[in-house]
Amino acid sequence: MMIILKIILGSSMLLAVYYVLLQKEKIYRFNRFYLMFSILFSYAVPFISIQSENLKPSNRIQTTVETTQQVLDITKVQENFNLINWLWIIYGTITLIFLIKLIHSFLAIKKMKGKRIKYHNQNILITKEHTSPFSFWNTIYLGENYLIDSKIDPRIFLHEKSHLEQKHSVDVIIIEILKAFTWFNPSIFFYRKAIITNHEFLADESVLKNDFNIKDYQNLILDEIILNQNYNLTHTFNFNNTKKRFIMMNTKKSKMTIIKKVISIPVLLIAFGLFVQKTYAGNVESAAKTFPEMPEKDSENKAENFAEEHIKSSAKDSSTVEKTKDNPANNFLPSGKMSLEKEKSTDKSSEIQPKIDSNLQSTTTVAEYPGGQNELRNKVASLFDASKITHGKEQKMMKTDITYTVDENGRVTNINPAGNNKTFNDEAVSAFKKANENVVWKPAEKDGKAVPYGMKMSLTMSFE
Template sequence: MLVPIFKMILCSSLLIGIYYLFLQREKMFRFNRFYLLFALVFSYVIPFVKINLPAVSQQKDQLIFDEIPTQQLIQNANQTSQFDWMNFILIASVLVSIVLIIKSVISIKKIIELKGIDINYQNQKVKLIEKNLPPFSFWNKIYLNKSYFENQIIDNRIFQHEKTHIVQKHSLDILFLEILRVISWFNPALYFYKKAMTDNHEFLADESIIQQKNNVKDYQQLILSEILQTQNLSLTHQFNYNNTKKRFIMMTTKKSKFERTKKLFVVSAFAGLSFLFVQKVYASEIETVTQPIPTEIAGNNFKKLDTIPHRIEGKNNVKLKNSKKVKTPPAPKEFKENELPIPPPPPPAVNAKPAEFPEGINALRKDFSQNFDSSAFGKKDGVLKTSIYISIDENGKTTDIKAEGPNQAFNDEAVRSMKISTADKVWKPATEDGKESATVFKFPITMNFQ
């Protein structure tokens, strides 16, 4: 999950960088508006898109599974559990998002609750407010102080400027950006998108006034007189000082002869970034083989341990909790002819059931085979083996996945593939004496590179 999020941030940063380098000074405001909106949608979608590509080689590899994976019940799981940083980060992110939602709701509430009189002016909703604020628009309504409504008339330049924001639905752009900011507040590129988007909205509104044959200098003087007043309402469009210089420049800027070239460059950039940030899955010809377990050990596939086994200093032995030395059993007693030995007592019945993958073990093998990318390995690797340990809690949730084998790259790919295969899947938990219990699912695999 972290990789797509990182790609999302990087992609959105690159696209806003392209905007500031090549597009912000161009007098193609409608195209720029589309670019900013599409760049956001593109950045947030493309990292999660998967494309299947043909295999990079013609080799047919064998992926071998043991017929019966082993499991190990975990006792005293609460004593051995470690602090889950991922859950902590997730909870912290949700809390920040909730705070941002509350702030946005408060901002909207402040706008709606402004005291004033609602009127209909030239088929447009207008609210004449008592508070001394410069004109602004939000959603489908224009807000301005009563002093602007002299002799039942509003300055047409102010009225048309704010009406343009409403007609072109600029508030939707801001609200869309606000939603992204709530769910991905950690993306610093969104600050630059909001600034670019707000500037572009003002350019579009100014363009509508200039096209009505209004005197440019008089209109600029009107803007200067309005920016002396201030307001602290977010999510709105209003006259403000921060982008005044840019607006004045764009009012007199001529269209560039390189507009078409820059548009073609932007299209090419999207195509290149699509291939760069999409999740590429290389198809590999993998032959799946199920390797039977010998009869004498097939039944012993469910063991009970106090802790999960860990490799110690590269050795293959595992250390059990409270382990004791075991003495060599005495030699068996010799019996006389026609004297039969007393049979040993039957082993105690273990009332335990292993955890089960939702669609069964074969479905897990199939998903794992499809997600496994063998393109990084070849004939030189020969036969590679690893054992995947899947920790499953008493609720059937996968809590940890590790792999132990001599080849670290093979281990990493096995873990990656298994995480994808088990993502959002809830196992049927293991049970012991009728109670759900945490378990470790051991999944040995062997890959034969021919």
């Protein structure tokens, strides 16, 4: 979800720069490069990871990640789709519709019949129908009524030839594919419109460089406007955004052109810094590896015994790490010994006897993370970015309990934090989700059948 948000924000920011600074400037080739590079750049940056130098914290931070505790009852298997399933169905349906439209447009062009000729070294398909001139890939398509005395109006020919020579179809195909798979990004539709409009500016420029009269050329375009067909992938001579085209034909180059070009480049660097994934050089990876290993609970223990043990003794396996002034706020360095504490039992006569659910009594195994609970704890610790956490002078400790469910397919769902600090909660959930990306747990089993299982992880950060 964070990657999707970065893509939307990054592409929108770079597109806004185009509309504010570059759209009205007569720098069509630069604009083409900027539009194509910025959309591809904004999609790629969130997947790029860079290492940053460690920052020195202003105070001492101690973070404790407690062992995952299987303290919640096994829930009943639900047959209904959850929200994620429905979102995937909606996404897949809309994506399929866009892909079908894209393929239909491509096939419609390829199925067009007519006489193929070579005209000034360009491939031309002459149709018997009254087809308005358009170009796609390496061919110009037009009706036979445009071939007069074996000649094509040079203005129409130069316009469409420009599209072919500058490979505008490549840009359109790329943007259509991105639109099909990332239709949820509103900026992609504005990118498509801006890119195709800029293609028309380039083609018009190629015509007018040959000293044709601007008024006559504009009248030719207006005569063709009534013929309207659209194959999505094509560049039609009568492209209907005529107002902008006519304005740009009469626009002179601005004295601010170079300055605007120079301004637009640093924006790409700013976007890179904002939306790239940041990791910190130093001891993050080694810290995760040097966490003291905790004894794993026997996966064959019955849930009845486990529930009794939890209620009576509430054992806590914890790995304590300390960040000193010489280490970055998000590095987890081992400090001191692992502590394993048990609460003192009260008088047996006053003990609350656990009520064991019948589901728990018949359960034979609990859900297991690949590599064990130590592996999960270490990953969460290494991914937790403590530099994002701010606290008041009087605040000595932050704590959150993450409850979650491992479903019958071994996927983690229903992740919910319970703590007083929203920033701390959000970062804890973020680290937990990253630790479970593309991870399949061994699900809990009841009577030999996989079932959902509720679990909890506690994270504590203290300040000195």
